[in-house]
Amino acid sequence: MSCKLALVQMAVGASKPDNLARASRLIKEAASKGANIVALPECFNSPYGTSYFPEYAEPIPGPSTDTLVKSAQENKIYLVGGSIPEKDGDKIYNTCVVFDPSGNMIGKHRKMHLFDIDVPGKIRFQESETLSPGDDFTMVDTPMCKLGIGICYDIRFAEMAQIYAKNGCKLLIYPGAFNMTTGPVHWELLQRARALDNQIFVATVSPARDENASYVAWGHSTVVSPWGDVMATTEHQEDIVYVDIDFGRLDEVRSQIPITVQRRNDLYNVETTKKSN
Numbered sequence: 001m002s003c004k005l006a007l008v009q010m011a012v013g014a015s016k017p018d019n020l021a022r023a024s025r026l027i028k029e030a031a032s033k034g035a036n037i038v039a040l041p042e043c044f045n046s047p048y049g050t051s052y053f054p055e056y057a058e059p060i061p062g063p064s065t066d067t068l069v070k071s072a073q074e075n076k077i078y079l080v081g082g083s084i085p086e087k088d089g090d091k092i093y094n095t096c097v098v099f100d101p102s103g104n105m106i107g108k109h110r111k112m113h114l115f116d117i118d119v120p121g122k123i124r125f126q127e128s129e130t131l132s133p134g135d136d137f138t139m140v141d142t143p144m145c146k147l148g149i150g151i152c153y154d155i156r157f158a159e160m161a162q163i164y165a166k167n168g169c170k171l172l173i174y175p176g177a178f179n180m181t182t183g184p185v186h187w188e189l190l191q192r193a194r195a196l197d198n199q200i201f202v203a204t205v206s207p208a209r210d211e212n213a214s215y216v217a218w219g220h221s222t223v224v225s226p227w228g229d230v231m232a233t234t235e236h237q238e239d240i241v242y243v244d245i246d247f248g249r250l251d252e253v254r255s256q257i258p259i260t261v262q263r264r265n266d267l268y269n270v271e272t273t274k275k276s277n
């Protein structure tokens, strides 16, 4: 089984209609090059920042997801819709919605781990000032593979990726927007770690860098293989990263270095503690 994955590293600005139009145009371009799974970056319809989230937030379904439905249908692709600030009652979430080629919503992930960090003199960011965390793992079945979805800071939590891998996900997609402090050292390292630990494919999709934005994104959307090597990547400008994924590679790596069956689950185990709803 194989797929052609496209990561749309798009420029995001202050105008929501412009962001939506740009996303639609780039999704179409990716599909015209043969991609059957297309992924957008975190916060693709809004600048990234806690003061912007309440202003740009909208319900799901809403205008932004309506645009995504149309793009998925018109281009007959699986669409991992980056993320948008989602308004639900008096709460706002950072949410990724996944559509099938008929435009059906087949997954909805609310960022589980909020990006609250403080690196003195470098970066302080507190998503929890305006966002609430989601409480659900998001695994999506496609004919090509089961996908696991996380958003940005979620990638720092190894347990989440382990639970996805344990449940049969072969490709993890993290729309994300690292920054100029953590990006250079942590962005690629984290995705290679998640890929190598779990022997799965990992993809990250960033917005393009805007030096004038209040939050400057690192860029470097990337795909890593189960062997831990970078299969495809880019710099920080607007770009589309393409990669052909052969899921047979995953079985190959797992049989060569069989850590998945060598785990000492008699001594330790990673599992969800979430009670079912």
Ligand SMILES: O=C(O)CCC(=O)C(=O)O
Binding pocket: 042, 114, 115, 151, 152, 153, 154, 156, 176, 177, 178, 179, 182, 183, 186
């Ligand atoms: O973990 C990091 O360094 C960056 C995370 C981030 O930017 C986010 O979660 O949106």
